[in-house]
Amino acid sequence: MDLITPLKLSHLEPVAQGAQKLVFRHPDDPRVLVKVVNPRFIERRDRKDRFYQKRRRIGHHRAFAREMIEHLVVRALHPGRLAPCPYMQNILGVVDTDLGTALLVEAVLDENGDLAPTLRDLVETNRFGPRERDALEEFLDWALDSNVLINDLSADNLAWHHDGHFVMIDGLGDRAGIPIRAVSPWLNRLYKRKKIRQLREAIEALQDAD
Ligand SMILES: Nc1ncnc2c1ncn2[C@@H]1O[C@H](COP(=O)(O)OP(=O)(O)O)[C@@H](O)[C@H]1O
Ligand SMILES: [Mg+2]
Structure with missing residues (x-):
């Protein structure tokens, strides 16, 4: 899997979506999902709250940051353990895509x-x-x-x-x-x-x- 070249997602259909994110299957590995913040969500939010958004350092990536911190909190409880916590989505990394920054996560299948x-x-x-x-x-x-x-x-x-x-x-x-x-x-x-x-x-x- 090439983790460095930005991923092209815009020609793909999301496999799922929620109120905030679009979820794609990784083109190279179906066990991996790629989550981006839905550009429509960003537009709507920015229109609603222009002043606030400009002042936020992390902006729309806040949702990713929250997930990653909890992921690391649980790992910190068991340093050195290889298996991730079974009750939480396993986060694999952050990558660039043509739809913006994305979180790579293990798919639950x-x-x-x-x-x-x-x-x-x-x-x-x-x-x-x-x-x-x-x-x-x-x-x-x-x-x-x-x-x-x-x-x-x-x-x-x-x-x-x-x-x-x-x-x-x-x-x-x-x-x-x-x-x-x-x-x-x-x-x-x-x-x-x-x-x-x-x-x-x-x-x-x-x-x-x-
Ligand atoms: N790791 C995963 N494994 C399987 N399905 C997932 C996974 N992550 C997300 N999904 C599916 O994608 C949907 C939207 O993802 P989610 O991260 O909840 O985005 P949102 O922030 O928009 O709610 C979920 O409700 C679920 O159906
Ligand atoms: Mg959700």
Whole structure:
């Protein structure tokens, strides 16, 4: 894989997208995803908040920075360990593309090698059974007990790994201007409890909508 020549993505179809990012499969390795901030999102944000954006040093890369910091926080807990944390998306690096700076991440895949379903996909297609429910509880226990910061624990940000566990693929880190949860484990836990409660409510609402 050539990591130095800027990647050409603009002629490719994204395999997924959320409110903020476009997600592509790496042209040289389908196990790798390339995430860029959606240019439309940048345009909209800049129009809305011109003054603020100009003053922000890291600008639209903030979302990447948040994810990377949490990734490194977890690695710092186990220095020297080779395997990444199973509950968090594995970040492989930062590269340039013709759609701007991108994060290279390990794809969570299903048994056919396609992009894994999210928790939302599972619930919406009635595939959220006892095995998936137990795996979600296991993930939530880890999320609460670990020192990672979480800001967006939505059903779109958890991917179902076919070996039977959930992986958080977005929504890590702290969005607050003053990152107080990073220095207060108590506040961090309190906030995560709230996020977990809200996720449970969201799952119930998705099930009721059936
Ligand atoms: N590592 C990954 N493995 C599998 N699917 C992923 C991965 N990262 C993202 N996706 C898919 O792409 C979607 C959008 O990616 P995400 O990083 O959540 O962007 P956004 O910030 O726009 O929400 C996710 O909801 C998920 O369906
Ligand atoms: Mg997302």
